[in-house]
Amino acid sequence: MSAPAGADLLVRNIGRLLPMTGPPVESAALAIQNGLVSWYGPAADLPERHGDVSELDAEGACVVPGFVDAHTHLPWAGSRRRDLEERLAGVPYEAILARGGGIHSTVAATRAASFDELVALTTARARLMLANGTTTAEVKTGYGLTRDDELRLLDVVAAVAAGTALRVEPTYLGAHAVPPDRDRADYVAEVVATLPAAQARGARWCDAFCDRGAFTVGEARTVLAAARDAGLGTRLHADQLARIGATGLAAELGCASADHLDHLDAEGAQALAAAGVVAVLLPACTLTIGEPTWDAARHLRAAGATIALGTDCNPGTSWCESMPYVVQLACLAYGLPVAEAFRAATLGSAQALRRNDVGHLGVGARGDLAVLEAEHEADLVAHLGARPVRATVVGGVVTT
Ligand SMILES: [Zn+2]
Incomplete structure (x- = not known):
């Protein structure tokens, strides 16, 4: 399939988001358009959207860049x-x-x-x-x-x-x-x-x-x-x-x-x-x-x-x-x-790897992220031997 060319996806109900380009955001949402991050921030500030968009419910989990x-x-x-x-x-x-x-x-x-x-x-x-x-x-x-x-x-x-x-x-x-x-x-x-x-x-x-x-x-x-x-x-x-x-x-x-x-x-x-x-x-x-x-x-x-x-x-x-x-x-x-x-x-x-399009979730970056099996990144470190990741998204497409 190769890395998807780009899809639209709205990730809702993020308990804690680590964009890496700025401080963590609590109770966040993140939007991906044509495979690229188009918006992230507190869920309360999510702009109104029109039309059908695929959604992923993070169920309160911590989301990090892929x-x-x-x-x-x-x-x-x-x-x-x-x-x-x-x-x-x-x-x-x-x-x-x-x-x-x-x-x-x-x-x-x-x-x-x-x-x-x-x-x-x-x-x-x-x-x-x-x-x-x-x-x-x-x-x-x-x-x-x-x-x-x-x-x-x-x-x-x-x-x-x-x-x-x-x-x-x-x-x-x-x-x-x-x-x-x-x-x-x-x-x-x-x-x-x-x-x-x-x-x-x-x-x-x-x-x-x-x-x-x-x-x-x-x-x-x-x-x-x-x-x-x-x-x-x-x-x-x-x-x-x-x-x-x-x-x-x-x-x-x-x-x-x-x-x-x-x-x-x-x-x-x-x-x-x-x-x-x-x-x-x-x-x-x-x-x-x-x-x-x-x-x-x-x-x-x-x-x-x-x-x-x-x-x-x-x-x-x-x-x-x-x-x-x-x-x-x-x-x-x-x-x-x-x-x-x-x-x-x-x-x-x-x-x-001299890439600035991956490794963070700033606007314009690839829509690549991992939904952790944890509310906070420190819990992933502490929880040994458990399944660490709930879902992986590449270019706005949920791959696993
Ligand atoms: Zn080696």
Whole structure:
């Protein structure tokens, strides 16, 4: 169906509305015209309307902008259940990767899957994201790791965007891992050579995994500088496993975002803030990998950096389609105040994708919103393990 072109919808009986462009409104209503927000305010001030308009009764619930998931690895096949058992037994992630687990086992399963299988698997994940209130998501390739397999994954992403209401920002992540059977320099050259084709197949972004055991700062610079020259936006997996200078590279290149940041220090946070690089935190991954430092948010807040949130949805280190769960972790593990966590999950993540039409409900924004199963956003954070979202609206159309 793809994101609806635009419908009219009146959302009534909103107990509490978080527009993000202004203070919360109690006892509110919100109108969407042709898929865009045309009015919001206290229900008592709702202008009189003429003609038939579809209505959604929020039944006193809290309404927030549709969540923006700033970082996912959605198209994959296979399972990483063996990795989980090993990790629970104390085996570090890098050791799992070294024995052919981790990304490499997912690459093998993804290459072996048919196009239709990959579309079906990825569509199911996109639907689960919508059911959890996510209306826009960044979606990376990265489990193909040959030119043809990576381009096929971009086609999968395009098919999923066309078949669901989710707004998708496709990212080419050929620089996810060096395939074990490839020469490093040769593989980096192939990633660079694939950039024009990736862009032609719908990629808007290029990302690289710059970390100990992944790509070096020099290799990531080669890939992202070429991507920037080709007209793609850039983002970077940085400071996840170790501090090797990736945040400095993101600042140097002016990347839209630096993501993960588990080993970020105060200096790195200041560099990101000064360069206007949005910091994307992925707490479900930090929790899964089991070496949580949980210091990044403190450094970023002190530096005044823009914080975004993502699920990092992937089969091994963060199998999570739920932004509400990520918001809970952002508050309970990182210690972000509730208002800042919701802001990060909407406005902050939209900024990480350089979009100003989503992530808020100001007049003229996309009519994308989530009706929470809560009267107040703080109740969503406190209520663990419950269904978080009652209804999701994309472009004025109720999708779930
Ligand atoms: Zn990632």
